[in-house]
Amino acid sequence: MKIYTIKDIARKAGVSVTTVSRVLNKRPDVNPATRERVERVMAECRFVGNANARGLKQPDGDLIAIILRGRENPFLNALAEAMLAHTQGLKASFLTEFVDEQADEFQAAIRLSHEKRVKGFIFVGGRIDERSEVLQDMDAPMVFTTISAENAAFPRAASVSIDDRAMGRAAMQTLLDAGHRRIAIFGGIRQGDDGFAKRYAGAMDALSAAGVPFDESRFVQTRFSLSGAYESARQFFADKADTTAVFAMSDTVAIGVIRALKDIGRSVPEDVSVVGYDGIEMGKFFLPRLTTVEQPVDDIARQSVHVLMDMLEGGQPPSHIVVDAKLVLRESVAPCQG
Amino acid sequence: MKIYTIKDIARKAGVSVTTVSRVLNKRPDVNPATRERVERVMAECRFVGNANARGLKQPDGDLIAIILRGRENPFLNALAEAMLAHTQGLKASFLTEFVDEQADEFQAAIRLSHEKRVKGFIFVGGRIDERSEVLQDMDAPMVFTTISAENAAFPRAASVSIDDRAMGRAAMQTLLDAGHRRIAIFGGIRQGDDGFAKRYAGAMDALSAAGVPFDESRFVQTRFSLSGAYESARQFFADKADTTAVFAMSDTVAIGVIRALKDIGRSVPEDVSVVGYDGIEMGKFFLPRLTTVEQPVDDIARQSVHVLMDMLEGGQPPSHIVVDAKLVLRESVAPCQG
DNA sequence: ATCGTTACCGACAATGTTTCCATACGAGTT
DNA sequence: AACTCGTATGGAAACATTGTCGGTAACGAT
Numbered sequence: 144m145k146i147y148t149i150k151d152i153a154r155k156a157g158v159s160v161t162t163v164s165r166v167l168n169k170r171p172d173v174n175p176a177t178r179e180r181v182e183r184v185m186a187e188c189r190f191v192g193n194a195n196a197r198g199l200k201q202p203d204g205d206l207i208a209i210i211l212r213g214r215e216n217p218f219l220n221a222l223a224e225a226m227l228a229h230t231q232g233l234k235a236s237f238l239t240e241f242v243d244e245q246a247d248e249f250q251a252a253i254r255l256s257h258e259k260r261v262k263g264f265i266f267v268g269g270r271i272d273e274r275s276e277v278l279q280d281m282d283a284p285m286v287f288t289t290i291s292a293e294n295a296a297f298p299r300a301a302s303v304s305i306d307d308r309a310m311g312r313a314a315m316q317t318l319l320d321a322g323h324r325r326i327a328i329f330g331g332i333r334q335g336d337d338g339f340a341k342r343y344a345g346a347m348d349a350l351s352a353a354g355v356p357f358d359e360s361r362f363v364q365t366r367f368s369l370s371g372a373y374e375s376a377r378q379f380f381a382d383k384a385d386t387t388a389v390f391a392m393s394d395t396v397a398i399g400v401i402r403a404l405k406d407i408g409r410s411v412p413e414d415v416s417v418v419g420y421d422g423i424e425m426g427k428f429f430l431p432r433l434t435t436v437e438q439p440v441d442d443i444a445r446q447s448v449h450v451l452m453d454m455l456e457g458g459q460p461p462s463h464i465v466v467d468a469k470l471v472l473r474e475s476v477a478p479c480q481g
Numbered sequence: 482m483k484i485y486t487i488k489d490i491a492r493k494a495g496v497s498v499t500t501v502s503r504v505l506n507k508r509p510d511v512n513p514a515t516r517e518r519v520e521r522v523m524a525e526c527r528f529v530g531n532a533n534a535r536g537l538k539q540p541d542g543d544l545i546a547i548i549l550r551g552r553e554n555p556f557l558n559a560l561a562e563a564m565l566a567h568t569q570g571l572k573a574s575f576l577t578e579f580v581d582e583q584a585d586e587f588q589a590a591i592r593l594s595h596e597k598r599v600k601g602f603i604f605v606g607g608r609i610d611e612r613s614e615v616l617q618d619m620d621a622p623m624v625f626t627t628i629s630a631e632n633a634a635f636p637r638a639a640s641v642s643i644d645d646r647a648m649g650r651a652a653m654q655t656l657l658d659a660g661h662r663r664i665a666i667f668g669g670i671r672q673g674d675d676g677f678a679k680r681y682a683g684a685m686d687a688l689s690a691a692g693v694p695f696d697e698s699r700f701v702q703t704r705f706s707l708s709g710a711y712e713s714a715r716q717f718f719a720d721k722a723d724t725t726a727v728f729a730m731s732d733t734v735a736i737g738v739i740r741a742l743k744d745i746g747r748s749v750p751e752d753v754s755v756v757g758y759d760g761i762e763m764g765k766f767f768l769p770r771l772t773t774v775e776q777p778v779d780d781i782a783r784q785s786v787h788v789l790m791d792m793l794e795g796g797q798p799p800s801h802i803v804v805d806a807k808l809v810l811r812e813s814v815a816p817c818q819g
Numbered sequence: 820a821t822c823g824t825t826a827c828c829g830a831c832a833a834t835g836t837t838t839c840c841a842t843a844c845g846a847g848t849t
Numbered sequence: 850a851a852c853t854c855g856t857a858t859g860g861a862a863a864c865a866t867t868g869t870c871g872g873t874a875a876c877g878a879t
Contacts, residue, residue: 144594144618144619144620146594146595146598148834148835148836149835149836150835150836158858158859159858159859159860160835160836160837160859160860161838161858161859161860161861162857162858162859163836164836164837164838165837165857165858167836167837168837172856172857172858173856173857173858174856174857174858177857177858189591189595189615190595191591191592191595191596192595192596192835192836193537193596193834193836194533194536194596194597195532195534195536195537195597195598195834195835195836196533196537196834196835196836196837196864197835197836198533198536198836198864199531199533199534199537199834199835199836199837199863199864199865199866200835200836200837200838200863200864201837214558214561214562215555215558215559215562217553217555220552220553221553224552224553253527253529254529256482256484257484257485257527257528257529257530257531258530258531258532259531259532259533260484260531260533280482281482282482369762369763369765369766370762373766398763398766399766401768402766402768405768424708425707425736425763427707428707428711428736428737428740429767429768430739430740430743430767430768486864486865486866487865487866488865488866496828496829497828497829497830498829498865498866498867499829499830499831499867499868500827500828500829501866502866502867502868503827503828505866505867506867510827510828511826511827511828512826512827512828515827515828530865530866531864531866533864533865533866534834534864534865534866534867535865535866535867536834536866537833537834537835537836537864537865537866538833538834538865538866538867538868539834
């Protein structure tokens with residue numbers, strides 16, 4: 144199948160490439176008859192413009208990258224998809240880029256800003272590394288999600304997230320309300336991710352408000368995958384078998400933990416209660432259904448793209464935007480038996 | 482942050498752009514001292530070439546697109562990721578493109594072949610529409626996965642899949658072996674997807690070999706999502722409550738069905754047995770663990786990219802490649818009680 | 820001293836598109 | 850008749866890079 148260029152179309156229609164470009168970009172200054180003729184030829188040839196050549200000249204619409212950390216994470220994927228849904232009709236174009244869990248997303252950003260002249264970034268599930276010199280002199284606007292940039296003081300950065308501290312407190316509170324006292328926390332401390340740190344702090348708030356001391360050895364740092372959580376849980380419960388509840392900082396981790404619990408003969412929620420975080424779809428289908436902190440995926444997505452578009456048009460970035468989340472009670476938490 | 486071009490680098494290093502291009506492409510004919518100097522300047526400026534300009538001139542390496550149907554499907558995602566893992570060191574570059582469930586992936590392919598001069602395609606989870614005229618005169622090589630192109634007779638198309646008929650038979654056989662007779666099949670008949678049709682045919686093979694007649698009303702056509710399967714199952718079991726086993730044509734569907742079963746007070750596998758298909762990771766963590774047909778993701782991926790690379794180099798396409806799959810027995814199937 | 824070879828490097832064309840500037844032409848104004 | 854003006858069109862430069870071709874210098878061989 145022949146690939147036609149704008150030049151071929153021009154020749155076939157008996158006009159100049161300039162004119163073809165004009166009808167392609169729906170400019171007004173072309174004779175209706177000519178326009179119609181050119182359009183017919185384009186349709187016949189199934190003409191589609193070359194994106195590389197167009198990108199070279201960088202047209203009006205800016206290019207924005209959504210950078211996704213990890214390809215498998217269902218929550219982050221849902222977030223990215225929701226963002227794409229909010230980009231319709233905007234005068235920018237979007238691309239999504241995946242980076243490995245352990246890769247440096249800023250390297251990716253810097254590469255994209257050169258390679259494809261990307262003008263703005265949305266990081267989903269990213270970190271903020273304030274010492275990163277590449278980040279320091281990156282002048283493209285950036286939006287971070289699920290973490291907060293309020294203390295980062297980059298020139299053109301904003302962030303959108305739920306109030307992780309409050310929701311961490313709420314998650315822990317439901318376990319306390321159910322009478323649990325020996326509670327484990329499965330999370331991760333990731334450099335540059337204050338989301339996890341805030342969830343942890345919130346959990347501590349609830350604990351100390353209730354006068355329940357936290358046994359540091361019940362904090363488990365785990366990989367954020369089904370298998371990682373499973374292994375961590377097997378190991379943890381071999382040691383701390385008297386734990387009656389778990390606050391898992393992601394639903395994926397919660398599921399891995401529940402599977403492990405089941406494998407050592409404990410049932411959920413009868414023997415051990417579990418509360419998750421994120422609100423992925425699978426949580427509604429798992430057995431038991433997950434009690435979890437549900438992130439408002441659509442709100443986060445909408446705010447993120449709007450804030451970024453604002454910044455692109457020169458608007459002052461609001462350093463941090465908080466959206467409302469809610470804790471949804473399902474089946475994985477029950478009153479403490481022990 | 483300034484975006485440097487090859488021209489800036491040339492000026493700073495006191496050489497011509499040609500020379501810079503040469504060191505960029507690691508060509509041998511440049512003086513080591515010059516090379517070192519240019520490389521230093523590039524490092525200082527954090528220079529990264531413009532992908533658009535490079536794409537315009539289209540260098541030796543061809544561009545290949547992996548077209549993924551749906552963004553959420555864990556099996557297809559795993560397949561795509563495995564493919565990417567097998568592209569390392571190949572002299573082609575790859576991009577992955579998502580298309581909506583209900584969109585036409587060939588439209589996307591045709592667009593990519595124009596827009597980005599994509600030279601080859603791998604469709605993961607796609608269909609084959611033989612009447613598609615765009616497909617007919619597409620001369621770029623294509624590889625289809627999870628379906629078979631053996632009857633399609635396109636000039637440069639190949640396919641890689643497991644033996645769906647045999648595995649459909651095996652899945653049904655395990656249910657028959659467990660003593661089940663009133664068995665439902667949850668699947669989809671999709672135009673151009675002979676994978677589902679073959680699974681169905683295989684199931685029929687097993688049934689008729691065992692002398693068990695199939696009640697057509699126990700074939701349920703469902704959306705391939707958790708919620709779609711859930712709704713279909715609720716509806717189906719309200720009517721056909723005496724069904725003791727389900728063959729679900731994907732693990733996602735199996736999970737939706739199990740959730741529905743549980744909600745109407747039936748347990749799995751005690752009351753109803755379920756066998757899934759695909760072998761997604763969640764199947765190993767779900768309660769109960771899924772008995773399923775495990776697709777050899779890595780084999781399919783490897784074969785797909787190798788076959789495509791062969792075709793790109795002018796090799797004759799093997800019309801269809803079959804890779805071995807196995808049925809893994811876990812917890813969701815038990816002997817029939819009724 | 821001249822030739823051929825090799826290593827290294829630069830000028831230039833080409834890629835497909837958009838944009839800026841120029842041109843042609845008819846209508847309306849002085 | 851000489852102008853401006855607006856509409857419709859084309860020519861050519863520009864975007865950043867690669868590949869082709871030719872050129873220069875150095876060097877050993879004749």
